[in-house]
Amino acid sequence: MSEVVVIGGGVAGIQAALDLANHGVTVHLVEREPTIGGHMAQLDKTFPTNDCSMCILSPKMVDVQRHPNIRIHTLSEVKSVAGTPGHFAVTILRHPRYIDMDTCTGCGDCVQICPVEVYSRFDAGVGVRKAIYKPHPQAVPDRVVKDKEHCIECGLCYDACGPQAILHEDEESEMTVDAAAIIVATGYDVFDAKKKPVFGYLRNPDVITSLELERMINAGGPTGGQVRRLSDGKEPKSIIFIQCVGSRDMSLNRPYCSCVCCMQAIKNAMLIKEKHPEIEVTIFYMDVRAYGKGYEEYYERAKSVGVKFLRGMPPEVQADGRGMRFLVENTETGEVQTLRPELVVLSVGIEPTTATSALAEKLGITLEDTGFLRSANDALDTVGTVRPGIYIAGTAVAPKDIPDSVISGGSAAMRAFADTRKPAARARSK
Numbered sequence: 001m002s003e004v005v006v007i008g009g010g011v012a013g014i015q016a017a018l019d020l021a022n023h024g025v026t027v028h029l030v031e032r033e034p035t036i037g038g039h040m041a042q043l044d045k046t047f048p049t050n051d052c053s054m055c056i057l058s059p060k061m062v063d064v065q066r067h068p069n070i071r072i073h074t075l076s077e078v079k080s081v082a083g084t085p086g087h088f089a090v091t092i093l094r095h096p097r098y099i100d101m102d103t104c105t106g107c108g109d110c111v112q113i114c115p116v117e118v119y120s121r122f123d124a125g126v127g128v129r130k131a132i133y134k135p136h137p138q139a140v141p142d143r144v145v146k147d148k149e150h151c152i153e154c155g156l157c158y159d160a161c162g163p164q165a166i167l168h169e170d171e172e173s174e175m176t177v178d179a180a181a182i183i184v185a186t187g188y189d190v191f192d193a194k195k196k197p198v199f200g201y202l203r204n205p206d207v208i209t210s211l212e213l214e215r216m217i218n219a220g221g222p223t224g225g226q227v228r229r230l231s232d233g234k235e236p237k238s239i240i241f242i243q244c245v246g247s248r249d250m251s252l253n254r255p256y257c258s259c260v261c262c263m264q265a266i267k268n269a270m271l272i273k274e275k276h277p278e279i280e281v282t283i284f285y286m287d288v289r290a291y292g293k294g295y296e297e298y299y300e301r302a303k304s305v306g307v308k309f310l311r312g313m314p315p316e317v318q319a320d321g322r323g324m325r326f327l328v329e330n331t332e333t334g335e336v337q338t339l340r341p342e343l344v345v346l347s348v349g350i351e352p353t354t355a356t357s358a359l360a361e362k363l364g365i366t367l368e369d370t371g372f373l374r375s376a377n378d379a380l381d382t383v384g385t386v387r388p389g390i391y392i393a394g395t396a397v398a399p400k401d402i403p404d405s406v407i408s409g410g411s412a413a414m415r416a417f418a419d420t421r422k423p424a425a426r427a428r429s430k
């Protein structure tokens with residue numbers, strides 16, 4: 001049977017894997033994190049319907065885990081690729097998990113007893129996790145992972161684990177897959193807001209990013225769904241969103257629009273107003289880009305529930321004895337306004353992952369000037385690359401919202417499926 005390697009276990013990679021597996025193709029889904037799901041698993045709701053993000057994603061994750069044609073490789077990465085189209089030799093490197101995957105039940109007894117707490121990357125640093133942990137309750141595979149870097153080897157987890165699934169030692173391992181095609185869906189990173197020091201991110205605890213707000217709003221997040229000031233834990237009386245932080249910025253080599261920031265801010269602003277109509281919410285913007293189906297109506301709905309929109313970009317966050325102070329010109333009216341928000345949310349843009357460049361070199365494919373993977377033709381072939389048999393999908397190609405990422409993953413899957421039907425792939429599968 002012909003095989004395909006899908007690199008990246010976010011929603012685009014998941015869709016590609018499921019589409020291929022449902023056509024009888026064996027899929028190796030390679031994910032560098034301990035769980036599949038990607039950034040979508042961090043979100044609370046999706047626009048423009050406000051459906052629960054995990055209610056959409058979690059069934060797909062479970063389908064991937066249960067599908068007989070899908071092999072999941074978490075904490076793994078592609079080390080090298082050799083061969084020719086229809087006959088790629090893909091070497092997959094698995095990093096140590098320090099857990100016996102066959103005996104661990106994911107019960108969490110070891111997590112509860114662990115005394116070490118560190119910042120949780122899944123919770124965007126707003127919450128904490130243990131040195132042995134599951135990234136979130138719906139993690140797939142439903143297994144813990146031991147963080148060797150922060151573990152103090154107190155021994156409590158070994159005693160608490162009934163199946164004795166925690167390993168004192170674990171090593172890297174490699175395997176080579178004979179693949180007819182490869183799909184790259186490595187997703188994105190969010191812009192590091194420290195690179196815009198004028199907004200005071202990390203210097204002022206009440207300046208947070210849109211991803212940190214997502215984890216606050218999520219009922220399963222570190223604050224139980226409550227928006228709080230990090231300085232004192234109190235509910236803010238006024239919140240402002242600053243758009244295009246790390247997008248449409250030529251000085252940072254980010255000339256592109258990140259596509260999702262406007263709608264994400266509108267969504268979160270509405271969620272805040274619906275729960276707490278007394279909180280004053282203002283969105284600073286250059287242009288509101290509500291381009292998708294139902295998006296413009298969503299924007300109008302936000303205004304109807306009391307979300308304010310101010311066309312203008314503040315030059316900096318000023319601080320005095322009374323807190324934060326913003327001086328900004330409303331470019332629609334010419335009026336200069338002074339606002340004193342109690343919480344500032346930076347709508348950080350999308351950028352390529354830190355590993356994208358190295359992976360592209362391994363695969364022999366090219367990058368855009370912005371660092372995203374370059375497709376064969378932006379108009380005619382958005383998933384093909386300069387190397388036949390290697391396809392790209394999702395936000396590894398360009399900023400996309402969830403529906404567009406799913407469509408992109410499905411498109412790449414069908415191109416890869418066609419490669420498995422070619423004579424070289426069929427001959428190898430016999």
